[in-house]
Amino acid sequence: MPDRANKINSGDHLDFEQKVADLDRQMNELRKLSSIKGIDYSSEIRQLQKEQVNELKRIYSNLTAWQTVQVARHPKRPLLSDYLDLMVKDFREFHGDRCFGDDRAIVTGLGQIGRDRVFVVGQNKGRNTKEKVVCNFGCPNPEGYRKALIKMKFAEKYGIPVVTLIDTPGAYPGIGAEERGQAQAIAANLQEMSRLRVPIICICIGEGGSGGALGIGVGDRLVMLEFAYYSVISPEGCAAILWRDGSQAPHAAEALKLTSKDLLKLELVDAVIPEPLGGAHRNVHDTVYNVEKYIVKTLRDLKRTKVDNLLENRYWKLRSIGVSPAERLRRKTLAGRERIKAAIDKIHTKPKPVPAKV
């Protein structure tokens, strides 16, 4: 078992956490001193810890967009493998797209979350260099999307709900990927996921980069972790195009409104799953637990809905993206009126019960 305590070492502090790093260093020095000289510094250490908690609360309660991106890309942030280990019981991985190969950037398989059997589709980035190379740094190729689709169809056949965990900088831009039709693979996924006859929950656990994230991100619910980001283009890419200078990424991140808070305000994500104090990388267990709790709760709701209604709701949820709130309300009322009218018609057209012969 890898170490799950996720100790934040001196090198793991982000550049805006300078004060937290200082406090960490002071605490370590005190601990070392007390072990060498045998003096009890525990009250001082506790004082410092309190200070650190306050500092973390202060920093993380108002992160800028660019700082959020940095947290989402933190090297110790829990990855798909952590979720699979801690959240999914009895995971059985399914490999291959039956056509070209097996893309390691997308992992699919059957498992159990809570008491529900689910089909998990997730993007994996890899923790160390070797894993990262195998996973192509979390950038899927077309075969990955085709694998996801073929396995989701399998899940549909047996009525198993799908849970997708999104964590990718974007679909891989390479010669091979273009030759094998990256665009077609993603397009097919979008189309099929919008009419898959099982509940789909999409959770953005880290980076949600553009079409690569959307390729497994169409469903009944789209939710994000608190410090994950979800964007149409990487802040660097946007800065390079609109600012003509890649180093303007912080400005681009701000303008793109890619944080969970902004997206919730724009009604583009359905919910935000809270992260523990100081970001997911400071406490993997709590993060995974929060995600699990959300999945179990939401699955209970979605499973109760009839499949046809589920698809109808999903369709109108997608159709209302980018529609102004007033227009959305108008459509809702229209739909409601139609539903009432249909119900009344149904009552009127009901054949009158034939009185029983006496």
Added chain:
Amino acid sequence: MAKQAKSKWNGFSLRPRKEMPEGLWTKCPACEHMLYKSAVEKNLNVCPECNHHFRISAATRINYLTDEDSFQQVLGDLKTSDPLGFKFRDTTYKQRIKDDEKKSGEKEAMLIGKAFIKGRPLILAVMEPNFLMGSMGAVVGEKLCAAVDMAMDEKLPLVVFSCSGGARMHEGVVSLGQMAKTSAAMARYDDSGGLFISVLTDPTTGGVTASFAMLGDCIIAEPGALIGFAGPRTIAETIKVELPEGFQTAEFMLEHGFVDMIVDRKDMRSEIARLIDYCQK
């Protein structure tokens, strides 16, 4: 005679390019022939020397394609609400919209409506390359969905001419969501059994290719059109390899099996009419 100094021009200049003298002549970017402009226009904006298809505006394309005056536009005055309040450098997204409205004469990057091609009624959606590079924002997505609804209601075939740089960055995740939205609409249309002909013109990249453009029952491309997911520059920067000749062209896509046929602009009208005839139920 003194030796002529070697030109120091390295093919890249920050100064704005010097425009050709207004009107008469134009240069083909493919074969570098000097062409008489009116001759090119008479030839449907195709180079008479090398068959290079020039980019044309949506209005011109509709003019070339449909029966005379048969195009009835709908939702022509739909405008973006600028959901993010996007600001960049010293300008805003709203300002960009205003500028491009003037430049292209259209209110958004897509025109939809009912039209006739050789007497066959159909729903037509054409993208406008001069409006923010034909990028897909909330309005384009909404218009395309409206076109799909119209096609479903009236049981007519749907023909979409894509010409786009992808999703519109200025609308952030809203424009990303349009990919899902248009694909969902296409799924409905597919379920209802309608014919969807997707025509890819130069350029079709990014979010548009990765959503409705690649979902056609029949996918047609114009010769030499740039078609792909990631832009060629992005790919070259990422993998740091020189890209092969003819990479991401229509011919390349045909060879790799993602396009049904390549049709010249002059044959487009008859070809679409033929397809509609074949696919009648």
